Amino acid sequence: xxxxxxxxxxxxxxxxxxxxxxxxxxxxxxxxxxxxxxxxxxxxxxxxxxxxxxxxxxxxxxxxxxxxxxxxxxxxxxxxxxxxxxxxxxxxxxxxxxxxxxxxxxxxxxxxxxxxxxxxxxxxxxxxxxxxxxxxxxxxxxxxxxxxxxxxxxxxxxxxxxxxxxxxxxxxxxxxxxxxxxxxxxxxxxxxxxxxxxxxxxxxxxxxxxxxxxxxxxxxxxxxxxxxxxxxxxxxxxxxxxxxxxxxxxxxxxxxxxxxxxxxxxxxxxxxxxxxxxxxxxxxxxxxxxxxxxxxxxxxxxxxxxxxxxxxxxxxxxxxxxxxxxxxxxxxxxxxxxxxxxxxxxxxxxxxxxxxxxxxxxxxxxxxxxxxxxxxxxxxxxxxxxxxxxxxxxxxxxxxxxxxxxxxxxxxxxxxxxxxxxxxxxxxxxxxxxxxxx
Numbered sequence: 001x002x003x004x005x006x007x008x009x010x011x012x013x014x015x016x017x018x019x020x021x022x023x024x025x026x027x028x029x030x031x032x033x034x035x036x037x038x039x040x041x042x043x044x045x046x047x048x049x050x051x052x053x054x055x056x057x058x059x060x061x062x063x064x065x066x067x068x069x070x071x072x073x074x075x076x077x078x079x080x081x082x083x084x085x086x087x088x089x090x091x092x093x094x095x096x097x098x099x100x101x102x103x104x105x106x107x108x109x110x111x112x113x114x115x116x117x118x119x120x121x122x123x124x125x126x127x128x129x130x131x132x133x134x135x136x137x138x139x140x141x142x143x144x145x146x147x148x149x150x151x152x153x154x155x156x157x158x159x160x161x162x163x164x165x166x167x168x169x170x171x172x173x174x175x176x177x178x179x180x181x182x183x184x185x186x187x188x189x190x191x192x193x194x195x196x197x198x199x200x201x202x203x204x205x206x207x208x209x210x211x212x213x214x215x216x217x218x219x220x221x222x223x224x225x226x227x228x229x230x231x232x233x234x235x236x237x238x239x240x241x242x243x244x245x246x247x248x249x250x251x252x253x254x255x256x257x258x259x260x261x262x263x264x265x266x267x268x269x270x271x272x273x274x275x276x277x278x279x280x281x282x283x284x285x286x287x288x289x290x291x292x293x294x295x296x297x298x299x300x301x302x303x304x305x306x307x308x309x310x311x312x313x314x315x316x317x318x319x320x321x322x323x324x325x326x327x328x329x330x331x332x333x334x335x336x337x338x339x340x341x342x343x344x345x346x347x348x349x350x351x352x353x354x355x356x357x358x359x360x361x362x363x364x365x366x367x368x369x370x371x372x373x374x375x376x377x378x379x380x381x382x383x384x385x386x387x388x389x390x391x392x393x394x395x396x397x398x399x400x401x402x403x404x405x406x407x408x409x410x411x412x413x414x415x416x417x418x419x420x421x422x423x424x425x426x427x428x429x430x431x432x433x434x435x436x437x438x
Contacts, residue, residue, distance in 0.1 A: 040079025045377020049336025050294025065179030
């Protein structure tokens with residue numbers, strides 16, 4: 001590795017974490033590992049069923065811009081939510097020299113995290129609409145106790161990716177509409193990893209940077225009959241070219257000299273992070289004046305998105321600060337229903353599944369994998385100009401096992417073996433949305 005301008009391989013420590021972060025919320029977020037469909041909208045109660053075909057409010061600017069052609073006049077939707085998870089690591093055979101601290105609650109601030117989004121649709125004519133969204137469905141924040149057993153693998157990892165989406169839609173025929181968005185994503189990353197000094201207190205490796213990335217979303221809406229419509233969306237990948245400096249602190253004299261001699265301390269790390277592309281197909285079918293059925297099937301290309309984590313595997317012979325992680329593409333499926341209880345009230349229900357993107361054991365920088373979503377919510381149409389809704393969703397991720405075997409023991413400058421599990425992985429969302437029509 002060259003001094004001063006050393007190039008490091010892409011960093012999945014930051015990419016592999018997903019964040020539900022509303023553009024108007026500055027608080028740190030929580031963990032996820034896949035794209036989040038939860039941005040405080042009605043989709044929370046539906047477990048995202050009908051994501052690309054529902055087109056009932058201004059959130060369609062994000063989920064399928066073509067759906068704006070179904071909205072009358074001008075509309076503004078504000079989505080708010082709070083999320084809770086008591087995710088913790090259970091130690092089961094890690095190197096004794098690492099201690100016994102399990103890291104505490106990993107996600108957000110003591111397990112809590114707020115989020116949401118802002119969505120606006122404007123009618124130029126009955127067949128031409130423009131819109132704007134400010135939100136995020138990618139990223140997360142993890143924070144372990146400083147002295148936890150996996151501190152040499154990760155202490156803190158944050159990625160915030162906030163998307164700004166100017167959008168346009170037009171009706172091409174009585175049944176077919178098209179839409180497109182520019183995705184201007186502002187990314188912030190920060191990571192902290194402990195460094196084994198062998199003797200004395202640990203050192204620390206810190207990286208942080210900000211970057212802009214650009215992509216696009218395309219959508220088509222096909223209204224086969226007045227009761228049935230299909231939506232198809234494509235979200236391109238977004239490249240966030242972070243270039244943080246590797247900042248070591250608190251390292252011993254010998255290790256500091258080695259890091260300086262090999263150009264690792266203060267080197268520029270070219271961490272090219274690729275937010276994966278995805279395709280989503282959805283259907284919305286009205287059974288009668290009370291009941292509608294919704295469904296999705298989707299694909300996300302996680303195999304292309306940054307495959308490394310940060311740390312020093314051997315502090316006696318530091319040659320780099322990354323190690324490989326392997327991810328695979330994922331599949332998504334969802335089913336849901338809307339039921340009109342009374343004239344102002346509509347009940348939403350949904351269930352969804354996202355396949356695993358980590359093969360076998362999970363990483364402590366991304367303690368989640370596959371996930372089942374269960375949603376329920378209600379929408380109240382107060383009058384022709386205002387509606388509001390409440391929703392709850394639970395994501396169950398099962399148990400994620402960890403089995404990181406280090407090439408060197410802690411006593412010789414290695415990171416030690418990290419063995420255990422994240423049991424009953426779960427995230428609870430509570431959301432409220434507010435929709436105005438003008």
